Amino acid sequence: MKINTLHFLIAIAIIFTSCDNNSEPEAAPTPMPEASFSIDLPVSRILTGVRLTNTSDTANIKEYIWKYNGVSDTLTSLKTPFITYDEPGNYQIELIAVTKDNKKDSTINDIRIGDNYISAIRIANLYEKKWDVDEEGENVNPDIQVQLVKNDEVIWTSFVIPNLNPHNIWENVIPTPLTKFNGRGYKSDVEIQIYEIDDESKELIFSSNRNIKVYVGPTYDEQEQKGNFYYFSNHSEVRFDFVVF
Known part of the structure; x- marks a missing residue:
């Protein structure tokens, strides 16, 4: 009787082990994005295009959102835009990187626009x-x-x-x-x-x-x-x- 009980428990363990081996592994979570960019001309002129160079890690990024001069641009393909300013002053430019599962990271750089x-x-x-x-x-x-x-x-x-x-x-x-x-x-x-x-x-x-x-x-x-x-x-x-x- 004890032997049969032992055999039964072994059989149950084998079944559970077999089920675990056949199950699919859980998908790894999407890593957090890292938003970063540089400004070609930290001091630029009014009415002149300023190039923003996106240096973010592009893996798993769904979109980039640029915020500058009161404007918010969502760019899914153009990652290195030109922007212009009509008035001199000190401004901040923000870049937000968004992953496919809506994780976000942002960074801000300063720029001075002169006359x-x-x-x-x-x-x-x-x-x-x-x-x-x-x-x-x-x-x-x-x-x-x-x-x-x-x-x-x-x-x-x-x-x-x-x-x-x-x-x-x-x-x-x-x-x-x-x-x-x-x-x-x-x-x-x-x-x-x-x-x-x-x-x-x-x-x-x-x-x-x-x-x-x-x-x-x-x-x-x-x-x-x-x-x-x-x-x-x-x-x-x-x-x-x-x-x-």
């Missing part, structure tokens, strides 16, 4: 005309003056630059007070005017907001946080240096 400030004007060429003639009848270089105008009000006037060579590429540098210059395309809220000065009279020979044929730029040195842009009008060619802060 463009004109720092100098470089005159390459002034439109071709008959400039003043000297006593011997020879054509001489013009005397010029630069003005910065905002809302029809002159906010700065340079001294008179005598005998400026109108064809001396980029050697005619005129420093200006740092002046905010946030235009798009051809025009800005600040107009740069170049006058020829002749016997107490002034003739407007270049304006950054009038009759512009071509606008090029701006170019921008990310490390130095400065750049320049070009205006072409008739035969005039003027470059404006700017800094960002």
Whole structure:
């Protein structure tokens, strides 16, 4: 009797062991996501695209949510977006990574957006005309003056630059007070005017907001946080240096 009972218990153990061996293992839980990203330009400019480089672990990620400048963008495929800011200031950008089973992780980086400030004007060429003639009848270089105008009000006037060579590429540098210059395309809220000065009279020979044929730029040195842009009008060619802060 005792032997039969022992055999019975062994048989039951074998059955349970066999059932355990045939059962499927439980699925491993999805690991927590790790959200991370970098900003190519921690100090950038208004109206300029800023690249956000997503460096998160992409395993099991269902979607990324970017929060910036009062906007929340859900991006399921575009993981490295460009964003722009219209106003200068200090901002925070948040990235949220979401897994397929809705686990979340987030991270925040800071960015500073600066304004463009004109720092100098470089005159390459002034439109071709008959400039003043000297006593011997020879054509001489013009005397010029630069003005910065905002809302029809002159906010700065340079001294008179005598005998400026109108064809001396980029050697005619005129420093200006740092002046905010946030235009798009051809025009800005600040107009740069170049006058020829002749016997107490002034003739407007270049304006950054009038009759512009071509606008090029701006170019921008990310490390130095400065750049320049070009205006072409008739035969005039003027470059404006700017800094960002």
